[in-house]
Amino acid sequence: MENDDLLVLLSATAQGNKHAFAKLYQSTSGKLFAVSLKMLGNRAHAEEALQDAFVKIWHNASEYQVSKGAVLSWMISIVRYRSLDMLRHHKVRKEQSLLDEHNEGVDIDITYEDDSKLVDCIEQLDPQQKQAIHLAYYKGLTHHELVDHIASPLGTVKSWIRRGLQQLQRCLTL
Incomplete structure (x- = not known):
């Protein structure tokens, strides 16, 4: 519609x-x-x-x-x-399993079933931007939870998200 x-x-x-x-x-x-x-x-x-x-x-x-x-x-x-x-x-987040994955050095494999322009644009993001945006917007993690999960400084995590969202906006308006 x-x-x-x-x-x-x-x-x-x-x-x-x-x-x-x-x-x-x-x-x-x-x-x-x-x-x-x-x-x-x-x-x-x-x-x-x-x-x-x-x-x-x-x-x-x-x-x-x-x-x-x-x-x-x-x-x-x-x-x-x-x-x-x-x-x-x-408290339905699976924080412990995310932390276990991180401790084992396993990256989250992010796949999307939808075949939309948004998915195409997400796939063009840098891996760090894609992971940070996925964890924040699809899994609901806060910035501070992302810092713990990704083991990167708060400013870096916020920058990945900000630059990734800017890139998504540019891609979606093309």
């Missing part, structure tokens, strides 16, 4: 239109669930995060600003933040 179509549904949702909200849910829930499941690695937690995110979308639909980005991006950020909250609350 195109951004304009989602915008119409979100605007109607902001006016309390339950039918529009149902269509918005039907159109986006699969993609949003995939984001949550990828981050949480637990179907039940991902379903809970998705439900909480849609409650927030229903209540905050009027707060969406076109100038801030696409409707789907706004919705993904809500799901992502809710998933991060759940990671912290339920």
